[in-house]
Amino acid sequence: MSEEQLKQHRDAIDSIDARVLELLNDRARHARTIGEIKGGGVVYRPEREAQVLARIKSLNAGPLSDETVAKLFREIMSACLALERPLTIAFLGPEGTFSQAAATKHFGHAAATQACISIDEAFRCVEAGAADYVVAPVENSTEGAVGRTLDLMVNTPLHICGEVVLRIHHHLLRKGEHKDGIKRVYSHAQSLGQCHEWLNRNLPAEVERVSVASNAEAARLASLDPSAAAIAGDAAAEKFGLTKLAQNIEDEPNNTTRFLVLGREETAASGHDRTSLVISAPNRPGALHALVEPLARHHVSMTKFESRPSRTGLWEYLFFVDVEGHASEPRLQGALDELRRDAAFVKVLGSYPQAVL
Numbered sequence: 001m002s003e004e005q006l007k008q009h010r011d012a013i014d015s016i017d018a019r020v021l022e023l024l025n026d027r028a029r030h031a032r033t034i035g036e037i038k039g040g041g042v043v044y045r046p047e048r049e050a051q052v053l054a055r056i057k058s059l060n061a062g063p064l065s066d067e068t069v070a071k072l073f074r075e076i077m078s079a080c081l082a083l084e085r086p087l088t089i090a091f092l093g094p095e096g097t098f099s100q101a102a103a104t105k106h107f108g109h110a111a112a113t114q115a116c117i118s119i120d121e122a123f124r125c126v127e128a129g130a131a132d133y134v135v136a137p138v139e140n141s142t143e144g145a146v147g148r149t150l151d152l153m154v155n156t157p158l159h160i161c162g163e164v165v166l167r168i169h170h171h172l173l174r175k176g177e178h179k180d181g182i183k184r185v186y187s188h189a190q191s192l193g194q195c196h197e198w199l200n201r202n203l204p205a206e207v208e209r210v211s212v213a214s215n216a217e218a219a220r221l222a223s224l225d226p227s228a229a230a231i232a233g234d235a236a237a238e239k240f241g242l243t244k245l246a247q248n249i250e251d252e253p254n255n256t257t258r259f260l261v262l263g264r265e266e267t268a269a270s271g272h273d274r275t276s277l278v279i280s281a282p283n284r285p286g287a288l289h290a291l292v293e294p295l296a297r298h299h300v301s302m303t304k305f306e307s308r309p310s311r312t313g314l315w316e317y318l319f320f321v322d323v324e325g326h327a328s329e330p331r332l333q334g335a336l337d338e339l340r341r342d343a344a345f346v347k348v349l350g351s352y353p354q355a356v357l
């Protein structure tokens with residue numbers, strides 16, 4: 001390509017950038033006015049954000065991929081929302097955890113993130129109004145449910161307002177380039193589980209596996225201890241200046257974690273929603289069948305069913321159920337009315353848009 005052709009295309013890009021900039025600020029002015037109309041009320045509208053992103057994907061004619069344009073618009077909306085009022089998102093810290101990556105994926109980079117020492121603390125922070133939303137892991141495709149998040153949802157006054165699905169890549173990290181002399185590997189118990197086979201095959205049996213509060217904490221400890229390594233993701237590696245001795249060491253190639261977003265308000269229907277419930281059945285034959293039967297009869301499809309001891313000291317279980325649709329839809333209302341009549345305990349944890357990104 002000649003210099004002349006190159007210049008022509010760069011001139012075209014310069015003039016397009018000027019138009020894009022003008023349009024972005026036009027959009028931002030509208031968002032700021034919307035913020036004024038909201039008059040100090042709730043600024044974040046998950047159902048509207050999901051609709052904007054879904055529309056952008058459906059309008060997209062390429063060559064940029066649907067995923068790429070959605071990510072760009074995610075950031076544009078994040079910046080527009082920050083003009084209305086900047087949000088603070090509580091997550092299980094320290095900085096560099098997958099929970100923080102999930103928070104940024106969902107709210108964009110204009111939202112501030114607040115590291116908390118535990119999932120309990122992150123919930124409390126939002127319940128007390130010290131942060132706007134909490135992002136908490138709820139299930140991993142390899143390791144299953146995150147029990148603490150499920151337990152906290154039973155009693156919290158917060159409502160689920162969104163979900164984030166994050167692809168999880170783990171790396172073996174260390175200060176320095178050498179694999180020799182590793183005496184222990186730090187990581188979160190879930191991550192040690194997700195890399196169990198790889199560790200068996202690649203590290204001597206005497207290397208101790210030490211579970212710590214988070215992957216980022218594991219990376220911090222490994223950065224201080226020359227005889228240690230950590231299993232953690234990219235963000236933690238970067239934050240603590242660790243070298244990747246081995247990449248993508250998760251046993252399951254499609255290792256993903258689903259996070260829930262909770263806030264103090266309920267969310268309106270977006271048209272493509274999910275509802276999470278927790279139900280408990282009396283301990284008698286056929287009780288469980290009686291719980292799910294109304295869902296089938298009202299044509300409500302179930303996308304998750306998870307049981308968990310109720311922690312009352314009795315031998316009873318709670319069932320965490322996800323269904324398609326919003327609790328305000330008539331078919332779901334019908335099923336919920338029947339459930340409330342028959343079950344020992346029913347709580348709607350929230351209706352929220354299904355993940356778009």
Ligand SMILES: O=C(O)C(=O)C[C@]1(C(=O)O)C=C[C@@H](O)C=C1
Pocket residue numbers: 031034035043044045046048049052076077078080081084
């Ligand atoms: O539509 C709104 O309510 C807005 O505030 C605008 C906007 C956007 O940038 O599109 C920003 C924040 C909301 O969470 C949803 C959408």
